[in-house]
Amino acid sequence: AALRRAARRAPGRATRRRARGFAYSSWSRSSVSRRAAGWPQTRCSTARTATRRNSIRGLRRSRGVGEPRPQCSHRPRSVRGSMASQNAKSLARQGEQIWAKMPKVNGEFFALTYGSLVVQLVEDFDDIGEVNKKLEEMGYSIGTRIIDEFLAKSGVGGCADFAETCEVIAKVAFKMFLGVDVDIANWNDDKTACSLILPENPLNENVELPPGKELLYSNILCGVIRGALEMILLKVDCYYVKDVLRGDETNEIRVCLLEKMQVEMADEYKES
Amino acid sequence: MISEATFDLLLAEAIHSRGLSGSDEAELQGFEVGFRLMERASQTRVLVADDHLEAIKFLCKDMWIGIFGKQIDKLQTNHRGVFVLKDYAFRWLTRHSCADEALSRARTQGLLQFSCGLLRGALANLGSQAIVTAELSLAYPACSFNIQIHTLPCNITN
Numbered sequence: 001a002a003l004r005r006a007a008r009r010a011p012g013r014a015t016r017r018r019a020r021g022f023a024y025s026s027w028s029r030s031s032v033s034r035r036a037a038g039w040p041q042t043r044c045s046t047a048r049t050a051t052r053r054n055s056i057r058g059l060r061r062s063r064g065v066g067e068p069r070p071q072c073s074h075r076p077r078s079v080r081g082s083m084a085s086q087n088a089k090s091l092a093r094q095g096e097q098i099w100a101k102m103p104k105v106n107g108e109f110f111a112l113t114y115g116s117l118v119v120q121l122v123e124d125f126d127d128i129g130e131v132n133k134k135l136e137e138m139g140y141s142i143g144t145r146i147i148d149e150f151l152a153k154s155g156v157g158g159c160a161d162f163a164e165t166c167e168v169i170a171k172v173a174f175k176m177f178l179g180v181d182v183d184i185a186n187w188n189d190d191k192t193a194c195s196l197i198l199p200e201n202p203l204n205e206n207v208e209l210p211p212g213k214e215l216l217y218s219n220i221l222c223g224v225i226r227g228a229l230e231m232i233l234l235k236v237d238c239y240y241v242k243d244v245l246r247g248d249e250t251n252e253i254r255v256c257l258l259e260k261m262q263v264e265m266a267d268e269y270k271e272s
Numbered sequence: 273m274i275s276e277a278t279f280d281l282l283l284a285e286a287i288h289s290r291g292l293s294g295s296d297e298a299e300l301q302g303f304e305v306g307f308r309l310m311e312r313a314s315q316t317r318v319l320v321a322d323d324h325l326e327a328i329k330f331l332c333k334d335m336w337i338g339i340f341g342k343q344i345d346k347l348q349t350n351h352r353g354v355f356v357l358k359d360y361a362f363r364w365l366t367r368h369s370c371a372d373e374a375l376s377r378a379r380t381q382g383l384l385q386f387s388c389g390l391l392r393g394a395l396a397n398l399g400s401q402a403i404v405t406a407e408l409s410l411a412y413p414a415c416s417f418n419i420q421i422h423t424l425p426c427n428i429t430n
Binding site: 099107110115117120138141142177178179202 | 341
């Protein structure tokens with residue numbers, strides 16, 4: 001019975017190594033196969049030598065469920081493994097890939113529709129402040145819907161902190177919805193406020209504002225950001241700092257985190 | 273180029289947020305957009321629109337492709353100034369889902385008025401005064417636009 005058991009057992013690791021040759025035995029841990037399997041690239045040499053060391057010793061280190069991956073102390077570890085390797089460049093690439101896949105419409109038509117909307121609002125309301133507020137409110141309700149679209153179409157996972165959220169908005173969201181590359185600048189010390197710099201704004205195509213008006217033409221964008229973030233429980237204050245239509249060189253939107261909201265039960269559901 | 277999702281959301285907001293479904297304002301907004309779109313189009317190409325049919329054919333082909341990415345599926349005319357444009361899969365309607373006809377008509381009224389205004393504005397830029405109405409008589413995402421062109425006597429200026 002023992003002999004039959006031995007014959008049926010799969011060739012052990014040593015046998016496989018001998019059959020394939022030594023270099024091949026570390027196939028399962030090599031960087032090529034890890035990337036293929038979707039593991040993030042561990043660039044740190046400490047982790048690499050640990051893996052190689054283990055494979056040379058022939059140890060099959062099957063990790064338990066809760067055991068962390070071999071890591072080095074000098075690199076901070078973020079909550080999800082996939083986000084550890086995301087930086088601005090990979091986000092930008094992701095944004096471009098999704099942009100390429102989205103069905104698109106004519107940019108001029110979009111700008112004209114928005115323009116006629118603004119003209120209508122300016123005619124209806126006397127006070128320009130009211131118009132700005134109304135544009136922001138419309139942006140808010142668009143934002144509450146666009147966040148669903150964003151999460152469905154992009155494969156972005158959870159963000160570790162507000163800084164990462166802003167990066168994702170700038171590199172992925174703006175690119176996939178409006179096709180613009182947005183930069184981030186002017187972080188404050190707490191990392192709770194930043195400026196999004198839009199070099200070009202598709203809403204502004206062929207638009208000229210009459211002089212002397214305080215109209216924030218693209219205020220709808222501020223509302224969209226505010227609405228979208230509120231749906232993921234981040235309360236922000238979002239306003240225009242610089243506007244190309246009013247004479248500055250670029251468009252700048254300031255996003256300030258006010259608080260992280262908690263999901264609470266309404267009073268009628270609470271047990272008294 | 274803008275992604276379609278953004279545009280759909282903006283249009284829905286523009287039409288519905290101010291309770292425009294009942295009034296004429298959606299049509300007026302469509303008129304302005306159509307007029308300006310045609311202005312832009314005629315800057316880049318020479319439009320010889322002596323004949324109303326040529327103008328309508330331009331609408332069906334180039335303008336519809338520019339906006340929706342497809343042509344109008346069927347064009348009928350009685351050669352006396354009445355044209356019927358049928359689109360069997362009107363892009364803005366494909367996102368709406370409605371089993372009940374009355375309800376669907378109520379919800380999409382603003383959208384259809386906007387489209388009628390679009391056509392009317394485009395024709396106005398080409399020199400034709402027209403009355404445009406839309407119907408949802410066909411199977412759901414299809415709709416048909418009725419265009420009646422007034423041939424008003426006008427002074428021909430160079």
